[in-house]
Amino acid sequence: MIKFYTILPDNDDIGGARQATKVSIMLQEIGEEFETIDLDRRSFVRPRDSEYRKLNPNGRVPTIDDDGFVLWEAGTILQYLAETRPAARALLPASGRQRFEILKWISWDGSTMTPDLVIACPLKITQEANGFVGADMEAMLLAAGCAPVLLMGHDAEKDKAAWEQAVDMLQWDYHVLEMALKGKRYFGGDDFSIADIALGVVTPIAFLLGIDIKQHPNVRNWLLRVAERPSFQNTYSFMDHMAAAERDGLM
Numbered sequence: 001m002i003k004f005y006t007i008l009p010d011n012d013d014i015g016g017a018r019q020a021t022k023v024s025i026m027l028q029e030i031g032e033e034f035e036t037i038d039l040d041r042r043s044f045v046r047p048r049d050s051e052y053r054k055l056n057p058n059g060r061v062p063t064i065d066d067d068g069f070v071l072w073e074a075g076t077i078l079q080y081l082a083e084t085r086p087a088a089r090a091l092l093p094a095s096g097r098q099r100f101e102i103l104k105w106i107s108w109d110g111s112t113m114t115p116d117l118v119i120a121c122p123l124k125i126t127q128e129a130n131g132f133v134g135a136d137m138e139a140m141l142l143a144a145g146c147a148p149v150l151l152m153g154h155d156a157e158k159d160k161a162a163w164e165q166a167v168d169m170l171q172w173d174y175h176v177l178e179m180a181l182k183g184k185r186y187f188g189g190d191d192f193s194i195a196d197i198a199l200g201v202v203t204p205i206a207f208l209l210g211i212d213i214k215q216h217p218n219v220r221n222w223l224l225r226v227a228e229r230p231s232f233q234n235t236y237s238f239m240d241h242m243a244a245a246e247r248d249g250l251m
């Protein structure tokens with residue numbers, strides 16, 4: 001049985017590992033049995049001498065162990081499962097242009113959307129009343145690969161300019177998604193694919209930053225479509241971020 005290493009929200013003060021939910025959603029979509037190994041972020045994931053780093057030297061989740069084959073990087077795990085499990089064939093065609101269209105979105109998420117969110121999250125804190133990046137928050141952001149946090153909180157004008165630039169980048173990312181969904185139900189076309197799993201997990205994170213997607217109706221309708229799937233409904237962070245959108249009138 002696949003072992004799935006993650007950080008669940010229950011005992012984690014920042015709501016668990018969003019990237020890892022891509023894998024648990026995939027495993028549920030294909031009906032694969034798996035064992036969840038819930039790690040403590042501070043004591044098991046981050047320490048450079050931890051046992052876990054022998055599996056994943058990055059000190060990040062997700063990681064899977066499929067009968068001795070250890071794999072990390074959420075997007076690659078999605079592709080691996082799609083190609084090794086017959087039940088997952090519909091989630092990534094074996095050849096043809098649609099396959100590369102889908103893989104393009106997996107790559108774009110890892111190289112563009114997720115990094116833009118990672119930059120914007122700490123900058124948002126600088127814009128909140130009494131917001132400041134305290135020592136614990138700073139350690140968390142540094143572990144998550146966000147070194148620019150060290151430059152924040154010293155100059156209010158520069159923080160504001162950087163936050164506005166980060167929001168502008170994210171708004172453009174939503175515009176890219178909006179155009180891609182024109183006339184389509186899903187990113188690969190008519191059918192749900194691994195691209196929808198990856199982007200379905202990260203897209204709603206922007207709601208935590210108060211980013212409004214009302215001017216992007218295709219993205220909204222796609223998100224609502226994705227939200228009907230039991231695998232997403234079972235995912236606490238996704239449901240929480242969608243509830244924030246509803247509460248704050250962002251969709």
Ligand SMILES: N[C@@H](CCC(=O)N[C@@H](CS)C(=O)NCC(=O)O)C(=O)O
Nearest residue numbers: 017018019046060061062073074143
């Ligand atoms: N590129 C990696 C990124 C994984 C990642 O950033 N995971 C975060 C959770 S969402 C993590 O493990 N953070 C560890 C920490 O905060 O110490 C992937 O896509 O799998």
